[in-house]
Amino acid sequence: MTSTTSVSHDLGTTGPLLDGTWPNRTSAGETDHIDPATARVNGTVLLSGPEEVDAAVAAAKAAFPAWRAASPDERRCILQRVEESMRKRVPELGRLNTLELGAPLSTSAALAHLCAGWFGYYAGWADKIEGVTIPPSPRMVPGLDYTVPEPYGVIGVILTWNGPIMSVGMKIAPALAAGNCVVVKSPELAPFTVARFAEIALEAGLPPGVLHVLPGGPEAGDHLVRHPDVAKISFTGGIPTAKKILDAARHTLKPVLLELGGKTAALVFPDADLDAAVTEAVRSCFTLSGQGCNLTTRLLVHREVYDRVVRSTADAAAALPVGDPFDRRTALGPVIGKAAHERILGVIERAAEDSRVVVGGRVPDRVGLAPRIRDGYFIEPTVLADVDPHSEVGRQEVFGPVLSVMPFDSEEEAVELANSTPYGLGTVVQTRDVSRVQRMVPLLQSGTVLVNGASGQPPGAPFGGYKSSGYGREGGREGLYEFLQTKNVFIRA
Secondary structure, three states: OEOOOOOOOOOEEEOOEEOOEOOOOOOOOEEEEEEOOOOEEEEEEEOEOHHHHHHHHHHHHHHHHHHHHOOHHHHHHHHHHHHHHHHHOHHHHHHHHHHHHOOOHHHHHHHHHHHHHHHHHHHHHOOOOOOOEEOOOOOOOOEEEEEEEEEOOEEEEEOOOOOHHHHHHHHHHHHHHOOOEEEEEEEOOOOHHHHHHHHHHHHOOOOHHHEEEEEEOHHHHHHHHHOOOOOEEEEEOOHHHHHHHHHHHOOOOOOEEEEOOOOEEEEEOOOOOHHHHHHHHHHHHHHHHHOOOOOEEEEEEEHHHHHHHHHHHHHHHHOOOEEOOOOOOOOEOOOOOHHHHHHHHHHHHHHOOOOEEEEOOOOOOHHHOOHHHOOOOOOOOEEEEOOOOOOHHHHOOOOOOEEEEEEEOOHHHHHHHHOOOOEEOEEEEEOOOHHHHHHHHHHOOOOEEEEOOOOOOOOOOOEOOEEOOEEOOEOHHHHHHOOEEEEEEEEEO
16 A cells, blocks of 8 residues: 655635636535545535526626637637646646545646647647538539538536546537637536636636636536527536436437446457556556546456456556555545445445456555545455456446456457447457457447557547447547537529
8 A cells, every 4th residue: 555645635615617706605505525535524615506507608608709709810829828827737737636536646647638738739720610612513503602610609518527627628628619608517526626727727818708617516517408598518427417418408409419438348369468458458447446437347358368367467456556646656546435435345245246356346454554544435456257248347337446357259259248238438459460450340339449558548539439428529620520510601603
């Protein structure tokens, strides 16, 4: 176990950003923020309700004409300044993220860098939004036919708690580059990093009414979705909440972008670099203590190398340092809170009835933890072998540090197992056989296929899912055009 370091752990108070100001009182009251590493209160959150949502949407609607009319150069320069300011404040943003989520400090800093990267990427798109000219047909009325991409207006963004600073980059940067104004419902479990980002954006020159941040619960989110002046919703989170959002959105027929859960499988064939495959699977699964939608949570291994891979995976997971997220050696911090802690341990207990717990599965020995964090919500990195692919842990998202390992005997079986869950966010294929890759990629039902390892999610790569993992794309050109609608213009000759 790792030890603690000397650092202030007080988050202070945060609340909504409304039209460039920070009210000191809100209609929905306030709540304590609990540090996942200590289980103690370390901050206060002023919660937004329908009243704050109405005020934010009205201000965003009023700011939209000027922001839309701003020259592409102006929007580009502002977003570039946001990127530069965020780069300078990565240590601060990383610290806030760690205090909110319990994520290791190195992971938090990497997420802040990713966010800055998306702002730089979409700054470059701001002056490259172009339509097309439609060729004339000899049988049609002659004239000029062309398209104009236009912003929607006010975009409602609903963030999840497990990586809010990353979602800020993927959602807010392209929406602003396209000329929209944004109202963000930040998660009540993790609002501090998003609030600090908003301050940085204002300091960098973003006009006050263009971006609003509202920490709040389900009532605020529901009101934002139903608001008639919100033109589109972008949501990251779970399937049950997504269904509620779709039900609320039907009243105004607004489009919704959904980035939902996943049950990513890594398929390991005998010709793969097995050491690299194990390292990649363990790194991916236990990032953020397994609390990520596209982390590798299933390891499908050819029976020929199954026992070897299980042993190596268990050894690698057992070697991961668990402890204080502010210690640079820590690989796994706590899970987000008490409810998640109890739920994940329950999943492991049920899974142990018909699979083999190779390593982990328990709360770490508190004697080995530094005194400051002995009450925190820690769970050992857990590897389960011989998992039934149709079981709860084999099919459903755990959102905790649990890796399920299961064997296969053929390519066909590997594809069937990979596709056997309701999700379709990502798949990893570990093999040196290029022909195998070409055979398998068209058969895998997922929005991303990674061959022999992850790319690190570059901002130019589109990200999104198939099936119950949602629809729409974030990142890349596709992510920009999610926030644009196309107008066709015909001028008769």
